[in-house]
Amino acid sequence: MENPGYARRLTLMDAALIVVGGIIGGGIFLNPGIVAQRTGSGWLLLGLWVAGGLLTLIGCLCYAELGARRPEAGGSYVYLREAFGKLAGFLFGWTMLLVIYSGSAAAVATIFGSYATSVFGLSPDLVKPLAVGALVFVTGINLFGIRFGAQVQNVFAILKLAAIAVLVVTGLAFAGARSTQALASSPTEVTGSLAGALLPVLFAFSGFSYLNNLAGEVRDPQRTLPRALVVGMLVVITAYVLVNYAYLAVLGHDGLANSHAPAADVMSRVFGAPGAKLIAIGIAISTLGFCNITLVAGARVLQVMGQDGLFFSSVARLHPRYRTPNIALMMLSAWAIVLVLAANYGQLLDFATFGDWAAYAVTIATLFWYRRRSKERPVFATPAYPLLPLLFLVAVIGVVVAYSLDKPLSAGVVCLVVLAGLPVYAVWRRLFSKVTR
Template identity: 95%
Template sequence: MENPGYARRLTLMDAALIVVGGIIGGGIFLNPGIVAQRTASGWVLLGLWVAGGLLTLIGCLCYAELGARRPEAGGSYVYLREAFGRLSGFLFGWTMLLVIYSGSSAAVATIFGSYATAVFGLSPDLVKPLAVGALVFVTGLNLFGIRFGAQVQNVFAILKLAAITVLVVTGLAFAGAGAGATQALATSPTAVTGSLAGALLPVLFAFSGFSYLNNLAGEVRDPQRTLPRALVVGMLVVIAAYVLVNYAYLAVLGHDGLANSNAPAADVMSRVFGAAGAKLIAIGIAISTLGFCNITLVAGARVLQVMGQDGLFFGSVARLHPRYRTPNIALMMLSAWAIVLVLLANYGQLLDFAAFGDWAAYAVTIATLFWYRRHSTERPAFATPAYPLLPLIFLVVVIGVVVAYSLDKPLSAGVVCLVVLAGLPVYAVWRRLFSKVTR
């Protein structure tokens, strides 16, 4: 029985909220304190968040052209397979399954478990069981069609934006409409503890996830027009949210207070509303993490499904549900591996592995844009502005960040590189024994 094919049911609003939900996870509630530790003033801190947002916006513009050229499921896997060959696509999918998407889902699900135990006063021993439960929950939501899954995701995205709005309004109101932030921006006795590249790392990792929509391009209505609009609109919403949240942190905590905070969102809310405020924002963060896990698993499942269709993965994962037209086997497989990672690793390890792999994959994927421009005669519905300058800026900065990350965390970077290298013999064996199509 042939696959019925994906159903194009995602609207512009659905797609834009997928971008928002794929980026805003737990990073904005945790990483600003790390950035403050590595900067000398609030102005530098805010400048880095703006710079990180603009760099990610450039990435969105590049992905918008790639999506307009190939508006089908699979995203980066499809671009890499077509531009650099099947081995390149396989290595992306292999690393995506073992480290990037599964690791991101597992890490953020662990954040959910941590906040859920804090909100309800549960034992810390329940963090991992709750994380597993969160992954099972969001997997189950997406077994019954992209339309239902998108509606749930829209609710998650709107609720997380509502939580951010409450945080921003509370912070600015408490500090006299930003007077505290203005003072914090001006100067700080905190010394710079690392290079700007080191400070940019946690910023960029908080912006990870902008590519997930491209994996779902086969289910977007009028994708040549909708994908670029959704990527840009969603990214602008995230940039505004991130900058305002950091301004609110500075308004209440000051630069030094932010640098000394392990949970700035909870610290801001607790100063205004006490324990009740901390619980309120914890619930918002938990919802945010559920939305992120939801998008990550859904997007990753589409990559596995296309790989199976190409003969580069098990044939069973290529099958779509005949009624709901969803890759349920691929979805459950990715979710199962994410659960294994939750049980085997801690949050820090998962975050390090996933973050390094994620941004390295962005750089390699955007490099395919140069291949398309040189070898394709088609005129896409959307073209990256200021080509080749903007893609080159993205590549240079991201490669610099990846190198800096490798120097900062050589063990984590080395593990990811080993996973990629391990894919070479696996690909050779798979092509010899199982692949239906060779190249």
């Protein structure tokens, strides 16, 4: 039976909230403390969050053009396959399955487990079982069509924005005169380079590309996708800068640098234990939304790979009624569950973030191939081309190199996973030589 094809049911609002949900996970509630440890003042800290947001916005603009040129399911896999060949596409999908998307979902599901046990006073031994339960839950939601899944995702995204709004209002309303003092220079010395301070910022902005994987389900994608990417990214930048201002206003720069859970510390300082519990619930919901969109986006990549003959043919099938890649979704979720049980949060986060940003750089390089191949102007074109894409590439390559020096073991593991894909691809092509494209 032939695949019925994806149904274009995602509106502009759905798409924009997918961008928001794909970026805001647990990073904004944890990473600002790390950035504060590596900076000398609140002004510098806020400047890094603005710079990281603007750099990611450039990435969004590049992905917007790529999505407008190829408004179909698969995102980065499709661009790499067309520009650099089937091997490049396969290596992306292979690494996405084993490390990037599965690792991201597993890491953030672990955050969910941690906060859930904290809120309800449960044993720490239940962190992993709750993380597994979260992955099963979000997988089940998306077996019944993109429309239903998008509605649940919209609720998650709105609730996480509400949690951020509570933090911002709390910081602005209760900080008083300290808000200005918090931005002043701190006696804390800067540790490491600005690149090192920028790393946790950029990692908190990861996930902006997930919408492109769902382009086959977006209405009027050539116009909707670029608008959703830009609108969603601007919402995230605004939210992140305001949240960091609130952290500084309540905790001060030194207080933020010494905080391992700044969101909980802000709410606890102002509202006591009930406030800390309230924000913990908000963070748990935020992590569920991130896991949801990560698995949904990754499943579309696997489905297109199966359709191309570069993965099991069974994952290429769409449900005849709901038109969702249910087999691919369950496979990705199952591997994420294995990672939850086999690794800790730090390992998962390191592997996923290195692979994620390396993939962004390689994917945006395909934009130059598309521009050379076609002189026809797309519906959306990246402004200031080629300056902005080149700026993004140079910055991301710098981040990847800095990360490799900072965490050589994690970077080495991801590189080994990519290299392991080479013999797998060769064997796959030999055993399954009938490739549809």
